Amino acid sequence: MKDWQYRLAEHRGTLIALAIFIVMFAIYTANHPAGFTANVVQTAANKGALLAFVAIAQTLVVITAGIDLSVGMILLLTNCLASWVVVGSPMETAFGAVLVLLAGAACGALNGAIVIYGRLQPIVATIATGAVFYGVALLLRPFPGGSVNEDLADALTGKIFGVVPASLIVLLAVILLVWIPFSHSVYGRAAYAAGSSEPAAYISGMPIRRGKFLAYTLAGLVAAIGGLFLTFFSYTGEAAYASGNAYTLFSIAAVVLGGVSLFGGKGSAVGAVFGALAFRTIGDLLFVFDLDPLWQPLFQGLILLAAVSLGAFALFRVKNRLEWFL
Amino acid sequence: MEGAGPLFQMEGISKSYGGVRALQDASLSIRAGTIHAILGENGAGKSTLIKVMAGVVSPDQGQMMLGGNPVQFASPAAAMEAGIACVVQELSLIPELSVADNVVISNPPQRFGLIDRTAQRRIAEQSLLRAGAGDVHPMALVKDLPLSRRQMVEIAKALTRKPRILILDEATSALTASDVSKVFEVLKRLRSEGLALLYISHRMNEIAELADECTVFRNGRNVASFPAGTKSDGEVVQLMIGREYQNVYPEKPTAQADAKPLLEVQNLSWANRLHDISFGVKPGEILGLGGLDGQGQRELLLALFGVLRGLEGEVKIEGKATKLDSPASARKKNVGMALIPEDRKTEGLMLPMSVRDNLSFASLDMLTVRGIVDKTKEAQSIDEMVKLLAIKTGALDSPVSSLSGGNQQKVVIAKWLMRHPRIILLNDPTRGIDVGTKQEIYLLMRRLADQGAAIVFYSTDYAELIGCCDRVLVMYNGAVETELLGDEITEHALISSALHIRPKENQPRERVSR
Numbered sequence: 001m002k003d004w005q006y007r008l009a010e011h012r013g014t015l016i017a018l019a020i021f022i023v024m025f026a027i028y029t030a031n032h033p034a035g036f037t038a039n040v041v042q043t044a045a046n047k048g049a050l051l052a053f054v055a056i057a058q059t060l061v062v063i064t065a066g067i068d069l070s071v072g073m074i075l076l077l078t079n080c081l082a083s084w085v086v087v088g089s090p091m092e093t094a095f096g097a098v099l100v101l102l103a104g105a106a107c108g109a110l111n112g113a114i115v116i117y118g119r120l121q122p123i124v125a126t127i128a129t130g131a132v133f134y135g136v137a138l139l140l141r142p143f144p145g146g147s148v149n150e151d152l153a154d155a156l157t158g159k160i161f162g163v164v165p166a167s168l169i170v171l172l173a174v175i176l177l178v179w180i181p182f183s184h185s186v187y188g189r190a191a192y193a194a195g196s197s198e199p200a201a202y203i204s205g206m207p208i209r210r211g212k213f214l215a216y217t218l219a220g221l222v223a224a225i226g227g228l229f230l231t232f233f234s235y236t237g238e239a240a241y242a243s244g245n246a247y248t249l250f251s252i253a254a255v256v257l258g259g260v261s262l263f264g265g266k267g268s269a270v271g272a273v274f275g276a277l278a279f280r281t282i283g284d285l286l287f288v289f290d291l292d293p294l295w296q297p298l299f300q301g302l303i304l305l306a307a308v309s310l311g312a313f314a315l316f317r318v319k320n321r322l323e324w325f326l
Numbered sequence: 327m328e329g330a331g332p333l334f335q336m337e338g339i340s341k342s343y344g345g346v347r348a349l350q351d352a353s354l355s356i357r358a359g360t361i362h363a364i365l366g367e368n369g370a371g372k373s374t375l376i377k378v379m380a381g382v383v384s385p386d387q388g389q390m391m392l393g394g395n396p397v398q399f400a401s402p403a404a405a406m407e408a409g410i411a412c413v414v415q416e417l418s419l420i421p422e423l424s425v426a427d428n429v430v431i432s433n434p435p436q437r438f439g440l441i442d443r444t445a446q447r448r449i450a451e452q453s454l455l456r457a458g459a460g461d462v463h464p465m466a467l468v469k470d471l472p473l474s475r476r477q478m479v480e481i482a483k484a485l486t487r488k489p490r491i492l493i494l495d496e497a498t499s500a501l502t503a504s505d506v507s508k509v510f511e512v513l514k515r516l517r518s519e520g521l522a523l524l525y526i527s528h529r530m531n532e533i534a535e536l537a538d539e540c541t542v543f544r545n546g547r548n549v550a551s552f553p554a555g556t557k558s559d560g561e562v563v564q565l566m567i568g569r570e571y572q573n574v575y576p577e578k579p580t581a582q583a584d585a586k587p588l589l590e591v592q593n594l595s596w597a598n599r600l601h602d603i604s605f606g607v608k609p610g611e612i613l614g615l616g617g618l619d620g621q622g623q624r625e626l627l628l629a630l631f632g633v634l635r636g637l638e639g640e641v642k643i644e645g646k647a648t649k650l651d652s653p654a655s656a657r658k659k660n661v662g663m664a665l666i667p668e669d670r671k672t673e674g675l676m677l678p679m680s681v682r683d684n685l686s687f688a689s690l691d692m693l694t695v696r697g698i699v700d701k702t703k704e705a706q707s708i709d710e711m712v713k714l715l716a717i718k719t720g721a722l723d724s725p726v727s728s729l730s731g732g733n734q735q736k737v738v739i740a741k742w743l744m745r746h747p748r749i750i751l752l753n754d755p756t757r758g759i760d761v762g763t764k765q766e767i768y769l770l771m772r773r774l775a776d777q778g779a780a781i782v783f784y785s786t787d788y789a790e791l792i793g794c795c796d797r798v799l800v801m802y803n804g805a806v807e808t809e810l811l812g813d814e815i816t817e818h819a820l821i822s823s824a825l826h827i828r829p830k831e832n833q834p835r836e837r838v839s840r
Contacts, residue, residue, distance in 0.1 A: 006424075006465035184440040189427065196422035203382060203418040204483075205403030205432045265422035319597050320625075321633045321652070322673070 013259015014271035020257065020307055021278040028281055031288040038163050044284060045165035046157050046233060048277040052171055053226030054247050055254035055276040056179060056269045057108075057219040062255055064212045065195035065264025066115060066122035070130030071223050072247035074107045076239050077137040078227025083146025083237025086228065093149040101224045107133055108220020112213040130248070137239040144238035153232035167229065171273065174225060178218060179269040187211040195264025254279050256308055278307065331394060333358040333522045334379075334410075334491055339388035341374050343728075348374040349385070350546040356491065356539075361513065361523040363533045363554065366543035366566055370760075372526055375543070376495050379524075380412040381405030406432055411489035413480050413497045421469035426450035428468055429483045449486060457482035458508030474501050474619055481509060485516075492516065493524040496758050498532060502619040502786075503824075510536060530559050542566055563761060574765045575793030576772040585609050586645060588780040589663075589749050591630070594639035599625050601805040603639070607749070607780040612771060614795030614815070615784040617824045622804035623784045624668060627751045630782070631665040632656040643749075657688070657745060664688075664747035666739055666755050670731075674738035677727040681717070682708055684726045684737055689744040711740035716766065732763030739767070743774075750774060752783045756790060768794055788820045802826045 008015075025044070029036040054071055061068040078100050085096030107129070114125045156166050182188040190211030193201035201208050226247075231237060252262075258275025260267025282303045286296050318324060332355040341349040349371045356362050366372050377383045379390070381399030390397050392408055399405040405412075412418075419428050426446050427434075435445035450464040459478035468476060477497065484492055494513075498506050513523060513536060527533055533540065537554040542565040550565050557565075587606030594603040600622050607613045615623040628634050630641065632650035640647050643661050650656045656663040667673035675684050685708050686693055693704045708722065715736045717729075726737055735755060742750070752771070756764045771794060775781050785791050791798050798810045800823035808823035 001463065001466070003465060006463065009467075010424075010465075181440060184443075186434055186436070186441065189423070189431070189434065189441065193420040193423060193431065196420045200418045200420050201431075203380075203402050203412075203414065204420075205401065205406045207403075261422075265420070319635045320628065321635060322628070 011268070013266075014268050014274065016310060017258040017271045017274035017278060020310065021274045021281065024278055024281040024285060028284050028288055031285075033288075038159060042159055042165040044277075044280070045168045046229075047284075048280040049165075049167035049171050050226055050229055050233070051247065051250055051254060051280055052273045052276040053174065053222055053229065054251040055258065055272040056174060057223040057226070058251040058255050059258070059260050059267060059269040059272040060182070060191075060215045060219040060222070061111075061122070062252075062260050062262060063195045063264055063267060064191045064215050065198070066212070066216075067252070067262070068111060068126050068216070068219055069123060069248055070107070070111060070126040070133055071219065071251055072244035072249075073130040073133035073137065074104055074220055074223040075227045075230060075247055076244040077107065077133045077140070078104045078224040079230045079234075080137040080140040080146075080237040080239055082228050082231040083141060083148060086148050086152070086231060088149070090149075093152055097152075097228060100228055101221055104224020104227060105217050105221040108223070109213070109217040111220065112216025115216065116209050116212050130244075134239065134241060134244060137244075141237045141239050144236050144240075146237040148231045148235055150235065153235065156229070157232050170225070170229075174222060175270060175273070178222060182214070182218060183268070187214045191215040192265050196266070250279060251276070253304055253308075257304075279304070282307075332356055332391075333393060335391040336378070337389055337391075339375075339378060339385045339390070341378060341383060341385050347546050349378070351388070352543070352546065352548050353388075354541060354548060356522045356524060358490070358522045359517055359520045360538040361517050361525055361536050362539045362541065363537035364524060364526045364541055364543060365533065365562060366760075370543040370566070371546035372543055373495065374546075376412060376414070376493050376524075376526070379405065379410055379491075379493060380414075381410075403432070406487055406489075409488075409490035410493065411484040411487045411491070412493045412495070413477075413484045414493075414495050419468045419476055419480060419483070422467065424465050424467055425454070425462055425471070425479050426464035428479060429453050429464070429486050431483065432487055450482070453482040453486045454479070456485055456512065458505070458512050472620055474505055477501055478505060478509075481512070485512075489521065491522045491524065493526075495526045497525075498527060498529070503821075504618070506532070530562065534559075566761065574761070574768060576769050578772075578796060579610070579776070587642075588644060589630070589782075590642040590645070592640040592642070594626070594629060594637065594641070596625060596629055596634050596637050599804050600629060601803075603806055605799060605806065605809075607782060609748070609778045609780050610775050611797065612775050612781045612783055612795050614791040614798035615782065615801060616788065616791050616798045616810075616820050617801040617807065619786050621801040621824075623801050624753060625804070626801070627665060627753050627782065627784060630656070630751060631663060657747070662745070662748035663751065664742035664745060664749070665751040666742060666753060668753040668757075670734055670738045674741075675726050675734060678725050680723045681726050681729070681737060682722040685711060685722075685741050685744065688741045692745065707744050711744055714743065715740045715770065732759040735759050735763065735767075739770070748779055750779050750781045752781065754784055754786055756785065756787065764790075788817055791815065791820060792817065800824055 029040060032040055034040050054075060057071050058068055081103055082100045085099050086093055087096065111126055111129050114120055114129065115122045156170060158166055160166050160169060187207060187210055190201065190206040190208050193206050194208040194212055198208065254276035255267065255272045256262065257278055258267065258271030260272055282300050286299055291299065334356045337353045339349055339352045352371060352375060364372050374383065378385050381402045381404050397408060399408065429450040430446050435442045435449060447464055454460055454462055454464065457478055459482055462475055462479060468479065471479065481497060498509060501509065517523060525536060534555065539551065540554050541551040542549050542562065544566060585608045588609045590606040592604050595601055603626060615626065617623060625634065629637055630650065632652045632655055641650055642648065648661060650661065671677060686704050689707065690699065693700055693707065717733055717736045717740065726734060729737065739755065756767055771781055771783065783795060792815050795815060796812065798815050798820065799806045800808045800810065800820060802824065807826060810819055
């Protein structure tokens with residue numbers, strides 16, 4: 001095999017997710033009454049970006065062969081916190097935003113500490129911490145309310161130069177400033193290695209604990225960025241239990257769509273972002289085809305099943321049945 | 327370097343797991359610029375010894391000295407830091423990462439805090455070349471490589487760390503003969519560069535060729551140290567097992583019964599890997615599969631056992647064409663086939679589950695009444711197998727992972743024998759297990775054949791094929807190259823057919839594993 005073939009194989013999951021997204025989005029805009037305009041793209045980007053942040057957070061944990069069922073609750077907690085502190089003068093707003101990000105990172109670090117040092121199963125540990133985070137969110141906002149610096153909110157959910165959605169720029173910045181450095185660092189590689197084969201990573205002397213801890217912490221941080229954006233869209237804080245859980249489950253669907261292996265060690269946050277955007281487009285598709293809202297969840301489920309099955313097509317070509325289980 | 331004190335010394339090292347003493351007051355002394363061989367049966371404490379040296383486990387007692395200074399290793403990383411690198415039997419590669427990622431894994435080159443992929447590629451290429459594995463592409467994923475290539479990557483990875491002491495634990499067990507000779511050149515060069523090498527192998531001829539010093543372990547202690555070549559193979563084996571060394575292979579029956587073949591294969595082909603294979607195996611016969619590693623022997627066994635899809639050709643059982651499309655159909659009563667898989671850790675055993683559960687997995691259908699496992703019947707069958715194979719296990723309820731390699735392999739064999747199969751396929755069953763257990767497996771195979779089983783036996787060890795088989799098919803490039811019968815099965819014939827060269831031509835010097 002040539003170098004480029006190896007490179008293609010490495011990025012296959014991401015490219016498939018990109019292709020799925022492009023096809024869905026093309027169908028969507030083609031059938032949208034307004035067509036492919038800056039406003040349609042902006043609306044789609046804002047809706048998609050929110051799930052994309054949560055999906056990046058989920059990816060960080062999933063590559064370590066873990067899973068974060070608290071990620072939606074971190075989103076709610078940081079949303080409720082932001083509705084208190086991201087207000088006032090530019091200085092106060094900036095300070096508030098940093099506080100929100102730190103709070104998210106602390107939530108992630110707590111998950112990491114419990115999973116790594118407490119040696120609990122990630123699935124159970126994050127169900128428990130998720131309930132705790134939701135509890136704190138509820139204490140912060142027993143009723144929906146609060147406010148946010150609207151200048152900042154409008155700037156970050158609007159368009160830059162009247163064309164490019166600002167939320168996409170922030171998404172790109174997170175990929176460039178958080179994901180790329182992490183995945184190219186020794187700690188990132190240790191996180192991948194631990195997800196693929198933890199005993200082998202340990203015996204090779206890799207910093208697996210620090211790698212995993214960093215992955216969980218960054219997951220909390222990126223979820224908090226999502227929480228900030230949720231506040232920018234809604235101008236309020238709300239501890240909406242169902243919505244938190246929906247984000248958690250959708251993020252898992254998004255990472256799978258994006259070619260990230262739930263067994264760990266494989267996949268990229270870039271793929272997960274496209275997975276999230278594609279997932280959001282499913283909902284929009286049903287909207288442009290004017291489907292009865294009653295049917296939406298059912299169709300959303302079917303399309304998701306079909307999309308996820310695309311990744312399994314390779315199994316039909318398997319000639320050695322043992323490869324089914326690899 | 328010669329004449330200087332030992333580079334590494336350990337003294338009075340003891341280590342217990344639970345109640346089991348793995349090492350008892352063991353000592354060892356290694357000099358720079360030498361290859362030091364460690365011999366011993368499985369369970370003699372060799373693996374624990376290495377784990378202590380490599381910082382994987384810490385000893386209960388005793389001390390270690392490196393270059394005259396006392397050392398303690400809290401983790402594998404600490405041992406690596408001190409210059410001890412390990413090529414282990416349980417591979418330490420990360421399957422989802424690329425070869426280059428793996429080779430530089432303990433100390434990747436960095437620029438601005440990030441891993442420098444270009445430099446990484448260069449280092450990986452150099453290391454692969456140094457380890458004699460220049461044919462492995464640095465961007466390939468480790469999980470896509472065959473076992474023998476992975477082993478070479480493992481060696482390249484250890485060399486990247488520029489160690490002072492290199493430990494090789496059964497490092498050649500999965501290698502092809504040509505790789506072994508490459509690795510030996512590498513090891514000899516490293517010795518001349520002043521490294522201390524610790525070499526663990528079950529293959530006596532490798533030790534004879536390589537080692538300067540030998541230390542024999544038995545029951546967790548070092549029982550003897552001597553310069554290589556001062557003791558005969560028989561004496562060494564006697565030191566290892568503590569009993570008289572006998573001919574390890576059972577008598578072959580002089581004349582073959584003139585029976586109809588139980589298993590017949592006609593024109594079997596699969597993908598691009600198996601080409602037009604035809605043969606038959608009679609009840610009471612042990613048919614060997616020989617040839618270099620990776621010539622389609624494994625695929626042939628998997629094909630017979632119903633694992634491969636898209637087969638061409640025909641498989642007949644007792645003369646009747648039979649479609650085998652899954653292991654479940656291959657093990658049915660009317661076929662009665664069993665496959666002892668290559669990798670006992672993944673395909674043979676459920677490691678965390680108990681010995682008892684593992685033993686009855688393959689025959690649960692025969693032990694159940696209306697879907698409920700009949701405990702009495704299960705206990706009887708298990709008892710029978712434990713006796714038949716002399717499985718050493720204190721408690722049947724302890725996890726199978728706590729057994730030694732040899733005993734684990736016995737569990738894999740026993741689990742299939744419980745079904746009383748008529749056709750038994752064995753995929754390199756003696757890889758990495760001790761002399762004593764190997765001998766028991768040889769005897770068992772012959773006994774099963776005498777009871778009427780048809781056996782297909784793939785081995786990477788030519789001596790085993792010569793010692794055990796009535797007939798050998800040597801495979802080359804997915805096809806049967808030669809069929810050797812009875813006295814024709816010689817080392818010379820096996821090697822020349824394996825290398826696809828006609829007899830009487832010039833023989834290249836090639837290593838043979840024994």
